[in-house]
Amino acid sequence: MCVYIVxxxxxxxxxxxxxxxxxxxxxxxxxxxxxxxxxxxWISAFGLLISAAAFFNYSSPxxxxxxxxxxxxxxxxxxxxxxxxxxxxxxxxxxxxVFEIVNVGYISINVQNMVMLYMGVYxxxxxxxxxxxxxxxLNRKTIREKRYKxxxxxxxxx
Amino acid sequence: xxxxxxxxIQVIADIVAAVLNFLKLFVNPMGLFMVNWMEYVLQxxxxxxxxxxxxxxxxxxxxxxxxxxxxxGNKKPGFLAxxxxxxxxxxxxxxxxxxxxxxxxxxxxxxxxxxxxxxxAKIKKKIKKAxxxxxxxxxxxxxxxxxxxxxxxxxxxxxxLDDEAEVxxxxxxxxxxxxxxxxxxxxxxxxx
Numbered sequence: 544m545c546v547y548i549v550x551x552x553x554x555x556x557x558x559x560x561x562x563x564x565x566x567x568x569x570x571x572x573x574x575x576x577x578x579x580x581x582x583x584x585w586i587s588a589f590g591l592l593i594s595a596a597a598f599f600n601y602s603s604p605x606x607x608x609x610x611x612x613x614x615x616x617x618x619x620x621x622x623x624x625x626x627x628x629x630x631x632x633x634x635x636x637x638x639x640x641v642f643e644i645v646n647v648g649y650i651s652i653n654v655q656n657m658v659m660l661y662m663g664v665y666x667x668x669x670x671x672x673x674x675x676x677x678x679x680x681l682n683r684k685t686i687r688e689k690r691y692k693x694x695x696x697x698x699x700x701x
Numbered sequence: 702x703x704x705x706x707x708x709x710i711q712v713i714a715d716i717v718a719a720v721l722n723f724l725k726l727f728v729n730p731m732g733l734f735m736v737n738w739m740e741y742v743l744q745x746x747x748x749x750x751x752x753x754x755x756x757x758x759x760x761x762x763x764x765x766x767x768x769x770x771x772x773x774g775n776k777k778p779g780f781l782a783x784x785x786x787x788x789x790x791x792x793x794x795x796x797x798x799x800x801x802x803x804x805x806x807x808x809x810x811x812x813x814x815x816x817x818x819x820x821x822a823k824i825k826k827k828i829k830k831a832x833x834x835x836x837x838x839x840x841x842x843x844x845x846x847x848x849x850x851x852x853x854x855x856x857x858x859x860x861x862l863d864d865e866a867e868v869x870x871x872x873x874x875x876x877x878x879x880x881x882x883x884x885x886x887x888x889x890x891x892x893x
Contacts, residue, residue, distance in 0.1 A: 544762075588746070588754040595758035599765035604774025613765075623746075626739045663724065666731040690774075 544598040551624060552590035556583055585627035593620045606686045611676035618672050622665045 559582055596617040603610035679686065747753045 584749065584751060587751055591754045591758035592761075595761035595765070598762050599769075602765055602769040604769075604772075607774055609768065622735060623739055623743065626736070626743075662735045663727070663731050666735055 544594050544601070547594040547597040548590065551593050552587060555586045555590075559583065559586075582628070586624075589620055589624035589627055593617060593624055596620055606679055606690070608676075608679050608683065611672070611679040615669070615672045615676050618665060618668050622662065622669070625661050625665065 559579065596613050600610055600613040600617050603613065
């Protein structure tokens with residue numbers, strides 16, 4: 544859970560905060576993203592949900608239905624999280640180059656393609672997690688039998 | 702420097718874009734599908750109110766904690782417990798049957814041993830009786846032999862007596878003859 548909080552919330556928020564106003568060689572590069580607060584809001588919102596789902600997922604017994612369910616929920620939330628970068632405007636970052644109050648020009652970085660690639664990967668991950676979920680549901684009896692045959696005392700691994 | 706950093710990021714984005722273009726046929730439909738459902742779902746997510754998300758996250762964490770502490774997954778499922786119960790019952794019955802079989806086997810062994818002992822005792826008794834009878838028969842045989850010997854001796858004695866009687870008879874006859882001769886002699890003398 545803490546790892547997810549760091550990955551999904553702390554690092555992105557720090558990055559965007561750092562990027563918001565950076566100075567290179569005495570030249571101020573200001574993030575002109577009007578929706579900076581909007582980006583932070585969606586990162587925080589989905590970061591919280593992902594971290595909570597990850598906690599439920601990793602504290603559930605191995606190959607259990609609840610683990611499968613929350614793994615799937617976590618991946619879907621991850622998709623929404625990644626998508627939130629796009630609709631909040633974070634994928635099209637526009638920097639204004641300000642030199643001694645005078646606006647010299649701007650740099651725009653478009654990482655939408657990268658986000659789209661991530662979406663494709665997540666689509667396949669969703670399929671995989673969906674398969675896992677149905678596998679856990681359909682083979683519940685076999686999984687439980689195996690669990691209690693292989694593990695002495697029936698202790699579950701996290 | 703600024704342009705260099707920007708170029709570097711742009712190069713990465715271009716590489717990714719190239720990969721994406723290559724996989725466009727597969728990725729585009731996936732991306733479109735994803736975008737559609739996500740845009741639909743995101744309508745229901747509250748905006749500009751982070752407390753809702755905080756509450757949802759806390760609730761999920763608390764529920765996860767309670768659920769996974771209460772049902773950690775180390776409790777045996779019902780069907781396995783039933784199988785175990787049946788196994789235990791079968792084992793118990795098998796043990797009971799084994800015990801019964803063992804007890805009966807022991808009883809039978811004891812009975813067999815007792816009968817063997819009885820038969821041994823009977824055989825020994827019969828052997829003893831047979832030996833005693835044999836001894837008695839031997840004694841009787843010895844007695845009979847002795848009697849036979851005695852009878853033989855008596856028979857020999859009787860034979861000897863017969864011989865002696867014959868001798869005596871002969872002597873008597875001779876004496877009779879002598880007497881007759883002696884009686885005849887005086888008569889002749891008288892005649893003379």
